[in-house]
Amino acid sequence: MKHYSFSMIPIPPFSLELTAGYQTYFQGEVGADVFKGKVYYRLQELDGRLFLLSVRETGNVEVPQLEVTLNGEEFSESDAEQARRTVTHILATDIDLSQFYKLSSADPILTSFIKRFRGLHPPRMPTIFEGMIFAVAGQQISSTVARLIRTLIVKRYGSSIRLNEHVYYGFPSPQQILDTGINGLLEIKLSRRKAEYILGIASRAARGELELNIFKSLSDEEILETLDSLHGVGRWSAEWVLLRAMGRLNVFPAGDLALRATVSNYYFGGRKLSEEEARSFAERWSPFKTLATSYLFAGRRLSV
DNA sequence: AGCCAGGCTCTCG
DNA sequence: CGAGAGCATGGC
Numbered sequence: 001m002k003h004y005s006f007s008m009i010p011i012p013p014f015s016l017e018l019t020a021g022y023q024t025y026f027q028g029e030v031g032a033d034v035f036k037g038k039v040y041y042r043l044q045e046l047d048g049r050l051f052l053l054s055v056r057e058t059g060n061v062e063v064p065q066l067e068v069t070l071n072g073e074e075f076s077e078s079d080a081e082q083a084r085r086t087v088t089h090i091l092a093t094d095i096d097l098s099q100f101y102k103l104s105s106a107d108p109i110l111t112s113f114i115k116r117f118r119g120l121h122p123p124r125m126p127t128i129f130e131g132m133i134f135a136v137a138g139q140q141i142s143s144t145v146a147r148l149i150r151t152l153i154v155k156r157y158g159s160s161i162r163l164n165e166h167v168y169y170g171f172p173s174p175q176q177i178l179d180t181g182i183n184g185l186l187e188i189k190l191s192r193r194k195a196e197y198i199l200g201i202a203s204r205a206a207r208g209e210l211e212l213n214i215f216k217s218l219s220d221e222e223i224l225e226t227l228d229s230l231h232g233v234g235r236w237s238a239e240w241v242l243l244r245a246m247g248r249l250n251v252f253p254a255g256d257l258a259l260r261a262t263v264s265n266y267y268f269g270g271r272k273l274s275e276e277e278a279r280s281f282a283e284r285w286s287p288f289k290t291l292a293t294s295y296l297f298a299g300r301r302l303s304v
Numbered sequence: 305a306g307c308c309a310g311g312c313t314c315t316c317g
Numbered sequence: 318c319g320a321g322a323g324c325a326t327g328g329c
Binding site: 026136138140141143145194240259 | 308309310311312313
């Protein structure tokens with residue numbers, strides 16, 4: 001296997017540990033994203049060929065610099081540029097947090113999380129497909145079960161490579177999901193209905209209808225409407241994709257039970273909030289509702 | 305044992 | 318329209 005390295009400068013402040021940790025938090029013991037020994041790994045297809053991307057911090061939070069290494073069998077000229085774009089997208093190194101930090105100085109709760117999680121960028125999943133499968137797999141069930149199922153999806157149906165005694169798994173392609181069929185999906189503890197939704201999403205993705213660039217010029221509301229029309233994708237899943245795959249910065253998934261509980265704990269002394277109450281309360285964080293959401297979730301993890 | 309968990313669709317009134 | 322059932326599984 002050959003390798004190639006280059007460096008990248010994220011917009012400061014940037015913490016690889018916090019950002020990669022946020023990305024892997026939703027996954028189980030085996031995931032398409034791995035963070036261990038201070039290195040972020042992802043097995044990723046670029047231009048039809050598999051590469052293992054490894055990212056390590058060679059600077060610090062205030063003056064960040066990343067070293068990216070590609071391991072693969074066969075290289076072409078554009079690989080480095082594609083890898084750079086992919087890492088930029090996943091680790092959100094292009095997001096400038098300073099306006100959000102400034103705007104939040106009037107909010108003591110967010111301010112304390114910002115101090116604690118300084119440099120946390122809102123990571124993105126590489127494709128809408130991956131975000132949707134994650135969302136559907138996690139609908140309604142506890143995060144424990146969601147992680148278990150996500151592990152099985154990746155471990156059973158993704159590609160894998162072995163490097164230095166470790167096995168790395170990639171997120172399955174739409175075709176790999178289609179190939180497993182309904183029975184393959186039932187084996188990994190998905191309900192029959194969710195399995196059908198996932199196959200439907202996979203066939204749309206396989207036809208190229210879920211490419212990120214298709215949605216680039218659309219507004220958040222237009223995208224929500226489009227995604228909502230997919231079978232198995234409601235408001236919660238659509239917002240999750242908007243936030244976690246497309247990287248839109250002003251999304252607050254008020255339907256999310258855990259997010260509502262977090263807002264309720266920190267801002268309402270535990271009083272339960274309706275979805276609409278939570279949604280309108282979150283307007284105070286506009287136009288950075290996504291960032292507020294990320295920092296609230298990060299804070300919640302300290303106490304749960 | 306039974307209810308809830310980081311929802312969604314379908315049916316029925 | 319709104320309300321209610323059903324779904325899979327693990328944890329408590």
